[in-house]
Each structure stands twice: as structure tokens, then as C-alpha cells.
Amino acid sequence: MGLVVQKYGGSSVADAEGIKRVAKRIVDAKKNGHQVVVVVSAMGDTTDELIDLAEQVSPIPAGREFDMLLTAGERISMALLAMAIKNLGHEAQSFTGSQAGVITDSVHNKARIIDVTPGRIRTALDEGNIAIVAGFQGVSQDKKDITTLGRGGSDTTAVALAAALDAEVCEIYTDVDGVFTADPRVVKKAKKIDWISFEDMLELAASGSKVLLHRCVEYARRYNIPIHVRSSFSGLQGTWVSNEPQGAQKVEQAIISGVAHDTSEAKITVVGVPDKPGEAAAIFRAVADAEINIDMIVQNVSAASTGLTDISFTLPKAEGRKAIDALEKAKGAIGFDSLRYDDQIGKISLVGAGMKTNPGVTADFFKALSDAGVNIELISTSEIRISVVTRADDVNEAVRAVHSAFGLDSDSDEAVVYGGTGR
Amino acid sequence: MGLVVQKYGGSSVADAEGIKRVAKRIVDAKKNGHQVVVVVSAMGDTTDELIDLAEQVSPIPAGREFDMLLTAGERISMALLAMAIKNLGHEAQSFTGSQAGVITDSVHNKARIIDVTPGRIRTALDEGNIAIVAGFQGVSQDKKDITTLGRGGSDTTAVALAAALDAEVCEIYTDVDGVFTADPRVVKKAKKIDWISFEDMLELAASGSKVLLHRCVEYARRYNIPIHVRSSFSGLQGTWVSNEPQGAQKVEQAIISGVAHDTSEAKITVVGVPDKPGEAAAIFRAVADAEINIDMIVQNVSAASTGLTDISFTLPKAEGRKAIDALEKAKGAIGFDSLRYDDQIGKISLVGAGMKTNPGVTADFFKALSDAGVNIELISTSEIRISVVTRADDVNEAVRAVHSAFGLDSDSDEAVVYGGTGR
Numbered sequence: 001m002g003l004v005v006q007k008y009g010g011s012s013v014a015d016a017e018g019i020k021r022v023a024k025r026i027v028d029a030k031k032n033g034h035q036v037v038v039v040v041s042a043m044g045d046t047t048d049e050l051i052d053l054a055e056q057v058s059p060i061p062a063g064r065e066f067d068m069l070l071t072a073g074e075r076i077s078m079a080l081l082a083m084a085i086k087n088l089g090h091e092a093q094s095f096t097g098s099q100a101g102v103i104t105d106s107v108h109n110k111a112r113i114i115d116v117t118p119g120r121i122r123t124a125l126d127e128g129n130i131a132i133v134a135g136f137q138g139v140s141q142d143k144k145d146i147t148t149l150g151r152g153g154s155d156t157t158a159v160a161l162a163a164a165l166d167a168e169v170c171e172i173y174t175d176v177d178g179v180f181t182a183d184p185r186v187v188k189k190a191k192k193i194d195w196i197s198f199e200d201m202l203e204l205a206a207s208g209s210k211v212l213l214h215r216c217v218e219y220a221r222r223y224n225i226p227i228h229v230r231s232s233f234s235g236l237q238g239t240w241v242s243n244e245p246q247g248a249q250k251v252e253q254a255i256i257s258g259v260a261h262d263t264s265e266a267k268i269t270v271v272g273v274p275d276k277p278g279e280a281a282a283i284f285r286a287v288a289d290a291e292i293n294i295d296m297i298v299q300n301v302s303a304a305s306t307g308l309t310d311i312s313f314t315l316p317k318a319e320g321r322k323a324i325d326a327l328e329k330a331k332g333a334i335g336f337d338s339l340r341y342d343d344q345i346g347k348i349s350l351v352g353a354g355m356k357t358n359p360g361v362t363a364d365f366f367k368a369l370s371d372a373g374v375n376i377e378l379i380s381t382s383e384i385r386i387s388v389v390t391r392a393d394d395v396n397e398a399v400r401a402v403h404s405a406f407g408l409d410s411d412s413d414e415a416v417v418y419g420g421t422g423r
Numbered sequence: 424m425g426l427v428v429q430k431y432g433g434s435s436v437a438d439a440e441g442i443k444r445v446a447k448r449i450v451d452a453k454k455n456g457h458q459v460v461v462v463v464s465a466m467g468d469t470t471d472e473l474i475d476l477a478e479q480v481s482p483i484p485a486g487r488e489f490d491m492l493l494t495a496g497e498r499i500s501m502a503l504l505a506m507a508i509k510n511l512g513h514e515a516q517s518f519t520g521s522q523a524g525v526i527t528d529s530v531h532n533k534a535r536i537i538d539v540t541p542g543r544i545r546t547a548l549d550e551g552n553i554a555i556v557a558g559f560q561g562v563s564q565d566k567k568d569i570t571t572l573g574r575g576g577s578d579t580t581a582v583a584l585a586a587a588l589d590a591e592v593c594e595i596y597t598d599v600d601g602v603f604t605a606d607p608r609v610v611k612k613a614k615k616i617d618w619i620s621f622e623d624m625l626e627l628a629a630s631g632s633k634v635l636l637h638r639c640v641e642y643a644r645r646y647n648i649p650i651h652v653r654s655s656f657s658g659l660q661g662t663w664v665s666n667e668p669q670g671a672q673k674v675e676q677a678i679i680s681g682v683a684h685d686t687s688e689a690k691i692t693v694v695g696v697p698d699k700p701g702e703a704a705a706i707f708r709a710v711a712d713a714e715i716n717i718d719m720i721v722q723n724v725s726a727a728s729t730g731l732t733d734i735s736f737t738l739p740k741a742e743g744r745k746a747i748d749a750l751e752k753a754k755g756a757i758g759f760d761s762l763r764y765d766d767q768i769g770k771i772s773l774v775g776a777g778m779k780t781n782p783g784v785t786a787d788f789f790k791a792l793s794d795a796g797v798n799i800e801l802i803s804t805s806e807i808r809i810s811v812v813t814r815a816d817d818v819n820e821a822v823r824a825v826h827s828a829f830g831l832d833s834d835s836d837e838a839v840v841y842g843g844t845g846r
Contacts, residue, residue, distance in 0.1 A: 016479035023480075050499065056439035057446075057503050058510035065509070068517050069502035072495040076473065079492035080480050086488070087481035094491050099567070120567075144522070144543075 002168040003125070004029055007039040007135065007158035011175045012232040013077050014044035022173075022232060023084035026130060030090055035125045037165060039135045039158040040081055042073025063108025067137070067148045071097070074134035074154075082132045092130040095120060097137035098146065101164075102157060104138035110150035111138060113157075113219075116164035133161060152213035159216050163223035170225050172212065173232035178239030179204070179211050181258040181408040186396050189409035192238070193258065195245040200257040200351050203385040207349035208262030217241065255354030255361070256406045261399045263346045263392050265295060266320045267378070269312040270327065272337025282334045283311060283327070290326040292319045296347070296380040296387065308337070312378060314389065317343050345377065346395030349387040350402060356383055368405035374398045425591040426548070427452055430462040430558065430581035434598045435655040436500050437467035445596075445655060446507035449553060453513060458548045460588060462558045462581040463504055465496025486531025490560070490571045494520070497557035497577075505555045515553040518543060520560035521569065524587075525580060527561035533573035534561060536580075536642075539587035556584060575636035582639050586646035593648050595635065596655035601662035602627070602634050604681040604831040609819045612832035615661070616681065618668040623680040623774050626808040630772035631685030640664065678777030678784070679829045684822045686769040686815050688718060689743045690801070692735040693750065695760025703734060705757045706750070713749035715742045719770075719803040719810065731760070735801060737812065740766050768800065769818030772810040773825060779806055791828035797821045 006026065013019050022040075029036050050069050054061040061069075078094040085092035101117035124131045135154025138147050149156055155172055162170035179201070182190040196204075198221035205214040211229055220227050220241065230238025240246070273279050280299065287294060295314045315323055320341060327339055348369075355361040365386055369376060374397065378389035390398055403409060429449065436442050445463075452459045473492050477484040484492075501517040508515035524540035547554045558577025561570050572579055578595055585593035602624070605613040619627075621644035628637040634652055643650050643664065653661025663669070696702050703722065710717060720736045738746055743764060750762055771792075778784040788809055792799060797820065801812035813821055826832060 016476060019480050053439060053499070053503055054506055057442050058506040060510075061506045062509050065502045065505040065515075065517055068505075068519075069499055072498040072502075075495040075498065076476070076492055079488045079495075080476055082488040082491070083477055083481040083484045086485050087483075092488075094488055096491075096569075146519075 003035040003037065003165055004169055004171060005037045005039065005158050005162040005165065005167045006171045006173060007154055008041065008173045008232055009154065009175070010041040010044050010046070010077075012173055013040060013081065016080075019043075019077070019080050019084050023081060023088055025173075025232065025235075026081075026085060027088050027090050030130055037121060037125070037131045037133060037161055037167070038081065039133050039154055039161060040074060040077050041135050041154040042070075043077045043080075046073040046076065064145055067108050067146050070148050071134065071137045071146050074136055078132045078134050085130055085132075090130060091128055092132055093124045094132040094134070095124070096134050097157065098139035100131075100133040100161065102133075102138035102160065103141050104147045104149070106140040106142055106145065106147065108145075108147055111140065111147035113138060113149065113160045114141060116160050118161060118164050121161070121165065133157065152216060155213060155216035156219055159220045159223075159225055159227065162225045163219070167225065169228050170220065171228045171230060173230060174211065175231065175233065176211065177231045177234060177236055178229050179209065179241070179258075182399055182403045183209075183261065186261070186399050187259075187403045187409075189411060190403065191408065191410045194237070195240045195242070196257055197353060198241060198243060199384060200353055201241045203349070203351040203382065204258060204260050207260035207351060207385065207387060208264075208347065209258075209260045212241070255358055256350060256352035256408065258351055258408065259399050259403050259406075260349045260351060261346060261395050262349075263395055264316060265314045265345065265347060266317045266341065266343035267312055267314050267345045267389060268320070268323055268327070269310055269340040269342070270336050271310050271340060272308045273311055274335055275307050275309045279334065280311060282330070283336075284313075286326050286330040286334070287313075287315075287323055290322050292323050292326070296378060296389065298378045298380060314345070314347065314378070344392045345389050346392040346398075347387055347389050348395060348398045348402060349385055350406070351385045353384045355386070362386055364405060365402060368402045369398055371405075372397055372401035374401070426458040426460065426588055427592055427594060428460045428462065428581050428585040428588065428590045429594045429596060430577055431464065431596045431655055432577065432598070433464040433467050433470070433500075435596055436463060436504065439503075442466075442500070442503050442507050446504060446511055448596075448655065448658075449504075449508060450511050450513050453553055460544060460548070460554045460556060460584055460590070461504065462556050462577055462584060463497060463500050464558050464577040465493075466500045466503075469496040469499065487568055490531050491569050493571050494557065494560045494569050497559055501555045501557050505553075508553055508555075513553060514551055515555055516547045517555040517557070518547070519557050520580065521562035523554075523556045523584065525556075525561035525583065526564050527570045527572070529563040529565055529568065529570065531568075531570055534563065534570035536561060536572065536583045537564060539583050541584060541587050544584070544588065556580065575639060578636060578639035579642055582642045582646075582648055582650065585648045586642070590648065592651050593643065594651045594653060596653060597634065598654065598656065599634065600654045600657060600659055601652050602632065602664070602681075605822055605826045606632075606684065609684070609822050610682070610826045610832075612834060613826065614831065614833045617660070618663045618665070619680055620776060621664060621666060622807060623776055624664045626772070626774040626805065627681060627683050630683035630774060630808065630810060631687075631770065632681075632683045634662075635664070678781055679773060679775035679831065681774055681831065682822050682826050682829075683772045683774060684769060684818050685772075686818055687740060688737045688768065688770060689740045689764065689766035690735055690737050690768045690812060691743070691746055691750070692733055692763040692765070693759050694733050694763060695731045696734055697758055698730050698732045702757065705753070706734060706759075707736075709749050709753040709757065710736075710738075710746055713745050715746050715749070719801060719812065721801045721803060737768070737770065737801070767815045768812050769815040769821075770810055770812050771818060771821045771825060772808055773829070774808045776807045778809070785809055787828060788825060791825045792821055794828075795820055795824035797824070
């Protein structure tokens, strides 16, 4: 029996009852002979409450102090969890990110882990303790300031510790049963995936699946740490994310892992761009300088008669205003006609390593959408993913149609599948 | 203009409005040309709420984890305070006890400061920042664990930092105007003291005055750091506690500083103790082994006929049960007749360096009590203090009578005085 890293999210430790339930689960793992390291998020709405307080004293809270504030949340949950475990007769010690050796860069509010030196965790384990570590936080290498890792940071903490401690597995406990072939709220017949590859999981995360964040999966792939996503409420086997399926995980190769969708993006079309070298570069330099992350980019061939082309891209709706402002400001230098902004779009993505060697997948995908009467506005592909942009109103229907067409429905015996997306 | 350490208690930073008000006051000190270090407690009831949570998950929370939990409170208040100051256009950085170099022993929940190495604070000040430091907490020298200093610990943090940084003054901001000649809730005519010596303040603190804790005054005396106790609401001059009165502080020597009272204690009488060597030692060894702090001890001469004596002592009511249990357990070994427990007592103390050289003070004190019809049960004296134990019901009347008899009333022009007690 080796070392296991378990991560519990805020909804699993929302109150004293939740903390006691989680403590029992942790003690069970310890009783099964594992060394156990636990990464915990702040309780329930704690972080939101702290953000509210910050906004009351300062409209634009400073990064360093904001991080100092937010990290109080995990300090509370981890100390309580350690107490609850000790109350069950087992030894536990809690550690801040800094004490656990989570070293980051100095970019407050979204720091990146650059090293993990878990000497104190190792010592605590060797002395028979369960080690509880604050998720989401670290200490900056140069200034020794407290930093936070940004959204989903606790998952990354867990994977990074698992890598540094050479853990057998990183278990991510959440309030759903695992990763599904589509969002179960949209597709009633979505199935839980038993195993999915890192690559397919990365594409699903990038396409709107919210169970695991891209950064965390990327880290796990780099260090080859198997992730087991499962429910802290049910105790059932969840979804394994790893290089190769193992043991009880089914081993047939899936063509399609799942269908992801995302309605959080908007589309900007830059109309009437002169079709000459440097125009696209100028547009995306203006957007990048405004620190906006873009997703899909599509450029059509230009109309021969005018020598003008249109360039469309998608981006988070929240950053739409900023992008329009940045482009308007650069309009003279770039030389386009006009901008169109559209936030009534949705994106549907089909993900699966199998499509590399199955050329019919793309055609089947478009046919399923067409049969469902869904019009396609943009198309973008990678080696193991096809994404289309449609009207937002069409998204749910499109996801159901594609899920069914590829034999992913739970009552279908048509296809051998694993992959997918959860909520 | 030199360096000033300011300490704000939980009631001063109870909500966002309080934090903004305190931020303005801090910025004013900075604008006046001072380097400013601020020590802050947890917001309002935060600490009590955290204690509640701990009790929900574990009936007897472990020391190390309990400290980890409680220190989240100052982390929140200090980060918010730094944000509020930055929002006023001034630079501020917050520091945990550990970051501020507050090194303690390893006694969790009531650690003692053994060293202060404020290198990061000094650097922050030199770079033009206001430094905000979490009160009440430190880091243990041997294990590098987070510790807390116990009740009133933030005051001690402030004085310790003032000493380590060679500050001009340590300002303790609170919700009263300073130290009074008696508790203003009991004695309407109690006066604010402008200046009081460390020695008299120590006796007042030990006798029931709650404005400053004994430990904090002791630390200030050892390093000769003047304390200025004042209101965070009014902006008025408060009470200076120092070796010698200075400048605007009046300089006449007071005979009596003030009258303190305390109704938080109980009295245990050990009846029928054989009057032979080692008996008292056996009794107080039993009590000390139960980790009970006792206050007054009184032994009367034994009755010649029986060779037996009675020994009485006072202790916090909360520890009464434990003391009785410890003594009953040791009854056979010690050999006394019985125990009497009485929690309806009160203590009145008269404090003033002048009584050393004024032999009439004791007689006047007893006469004032006698005139007020107050019966004295126990008497205990130090060089600059007389304390008596009476019925709890008599305490308020006794305090008023003594306050008046020594010319301390605000409408009296009889005596030259400063000293006193606050709430």
C-alpha cells in the first residue's frame, strides 16, 4: 500500500457535518494501509464571503493582500479537518501551502507552481501522521510572499504534491460521480466514464467540461500521476484519468470520449480586413496586449473582387467589452471596416483519440448536427477534437443529437466508448 | 518623527466601516511623518465563531490545529486593513506573525514570545510602506509551527514589536478612553488617568483592571517602551504608561493610582490542616499539578489547643471544580479535615506607589470599608497594593467608598492623583 493524495473541494467540507464525514473517509484510507496526504479547499462559500469583504474596503483589492486574505479560508478548513481526524483517534497535522513547500512565481491571484519541496509533509507521514495541506496557495520563491493559484488551484496543489511525493494516485473528491460522456444536466443518457486518457481529458477540459481544469490535467500528464475523480458523498468508483487503463478499468479503445459544450463565450468578427501579410498579427497583438485569452480563430478566404477578408474569434463573454475597446483603439493602424459582437453563441466539441484514424468521424458529426437542424457558424479542429460554433439556443439539442449519433447514450449498445464530459 | 507601533483590537475593526475608519487614522500618523507599524486583532466575533466551529468537529481541539485555525482571523483583518490603506493612496503590506519574526516557544494556545526578528518589517518600512502585522500569533522556534499567544496576545505582540524596532511609543487603541481610577461602570466619578507608572499599572492589571493585561505591561516595563492606551473612536489623548511622566503629562507624584476590583474569583478554605512543616507545600503542590493558577493565599495562626490551622486561597471560578477534585484526591496524603468552596466573593485592591512611604494608607483603607459597612474576609498586601476579599454583593459599594475616601472622585480637589483602573 503506497501513498495516496486526496483532494476535497469546498462543497465536501461546507459545514461541520461535512468535515466529519470527510474525516471518516480519510481515516478509512489510512486504515487500509495507505499513507494519506489530503488537500482541502475553503469551506463552502468562505472564499466568496472574503471577496465580498475585500470589495467593501477597496474597489480594486491589491494582489498581495488579496492573496493573504483568501488563504485564510483553507487555513480554517484544514485546521478543522485535522481536529476532526484526531477526534477519530488518528494523528493528523495541517500545513499551509508555504509549510508544505509549494513554491510559486510571484504573480498574485494566479501564481504558477514552480517547485514543490514537501520535506515537512514527508516527515509528518514518516511519523505516522495524516498530512492535511491547504489547497490553492503557495509562497513566492523570490519575495516569500503568500500567493494563490487561481481558479481550481486546489486540484493543481493536489496533483503537484502527488508528483513531488511520488504518490500512487491523486484522488479528486467532488460532488459528482466522475467525468461523463456529456453534461448529465443536458443529456439524461450521459454515462460516467470509467477511464479516459490525459489527452482526451485535456481536450474536454478545454472545450467546456468543468470537472477538472486544464492546468491540473496538464500537470498530471507531465508527471504521469493517475487522477481518480470521484464523489465524496457516494463512495463509488469514479473516473480514472491516466496514460493507460489499468486493472478493473475497461481496456477497449474508444473512438469518441465524449461531447463537451460551452456557452460562456462570445464571438467577435473583424469585418473587411485587407488580405495582406501582418493584418492578423496586428489584430491579435491588440487583443493580447489587453491581456485577453482567445479560444477559436477562423479566417475565411478573401473575396477576390475586394481583396478584403473577415476574421472571427471567440473569447470569454466577460472580456468582450475590453476586446472591442482594444480593437476600436487600433482600428486606424489595422485598417478594417467594422466589428461585430455576438454573445448568443454556443460551442459543441466532439473529443476522442480515435478520430485520428477514423476519417468518417467529422462527416458523421456534421450530419448529426444537420439532421437536428442545427446551423454551423464556425468550425475548428485539432487532431483529437472537432468544435463548432452554433446559436446558443441550439446547443442543448445539438449535444443530445451528437451524443446519440455516436452511440454514447447509456441505453445504446452501438459503440465502445469511455470518454466524455461532466459538469 | 520616529517609529510608532499602533495596535487595534477586534472591536475597532469589527466590520468594513471600522476597518476604513482605522485605515484613515493610520494614514494620518503616516502623514505626520511617522514610520507606522500596525498590529491588528481578528474582526469582532471572528475568533469566537472559529472556536464554535472547532467545538462542532472536536470536543477537545488539539493545540497545534487550534492555533492554525484561530490565526486565520488576523489574516483576514490584516489583509483587509492593508487593502483599505492602499485604497487611500498609501503603500501597505501585511505580515503574519511568522513573517514578522515573532518567535515563540512551543506551548500552543498560550505561547510566550522568546525573540522578535523583524527584518521584513524593517525592510517594508524602509521602502515607505505601512506594515500591518497579525497580532496574537507567532511561530515556534523549534518546530516552526504556528502558535498563538493566548488572551490579550495582540497587545503583547505590539509591545514586543515596539521593543524590537525601538519604537517611540506603543499605542494601544481600544473602545474606552484610557485607564481610569476605577471601573467607570461602577464608579460614575472615576477619572481618566493621564499617566501611570509601569509598577502601578502591573498591580492594577493583576487586581482586576482589564484595559491592559499584566503580561503586556511587564514586557513594556522590561524594555522601557511607553504605552499610550487610547480610544480608536474619539481621537483624545488617553493614558500613558511609562517609567516617568513626560511633557504634557502632569508630573506630581500620586499617592494612590486607583481602585481595582475583581469578582471572577472563588475562595477555597482548607480546614483543619496540621500545623507542621510541609503541609502548605503539599496542598499547593496538589493544586499546581492540576495546572491551576492561584491568586491570594492566607494562613491564620493555628489554634494552640488543636494544633490545626486553616489555609485559604483564591483562584478563578472556572478552575474551582478542578481544584476541589485535586485536593480531595490528595486528602489522605495531606491530612486535612474538610474543604469549603465559596464563589460569592469579590476582591477590592488599592494601588499606589505612594503607599510605601505613607503608613496611614492601610488604616484609611480599612476605615473606609468599615464606614461603608463592608466586612473584610481576607487581607493580602504588596509594597504598593492592599487587597481585601469581601462578599461579592459588597464590592461595588466598597469600591465607591474607597474611591471617594482617597479623594479620587472627579469632583474632589482633595488629593493629587493619577492612577486607577478601567473596565
